Amino acid sequence: MIENLEYIKKFGLKEFVANEKMRWTCPECGGTICVHGGACSSCGKKKE
Ligand SMILES: [Zn+2]
Numbered sequence: 001m002i003e004n005l006e007y008i009k010k011f012g013l014k015e016f017v018a019n020e021k022m023r024w025t026c027p028e029c030g031g032t033i034c035v036h037g038g039a040c041s042s043c044g045k046k047k048e
Pocket of ligand 1: 041045
């Protein structure tokens with residue numbers, strides 16, 4: 001979580017949110033990747 005704060009300080013909140021959104025969006029179907037399980041909630045693809 002400290003890493004996140006450092007990132008926000010460096011790049012700003014807007015950039016941070018965009019980055020997070022990209023991280024948790026499935027590249028296969030655009031679904032939401034579960035933060036805890038690391039797999040897409042729509043197609044089940046696992047995040048590497
Ligand atoms: Zn998916």
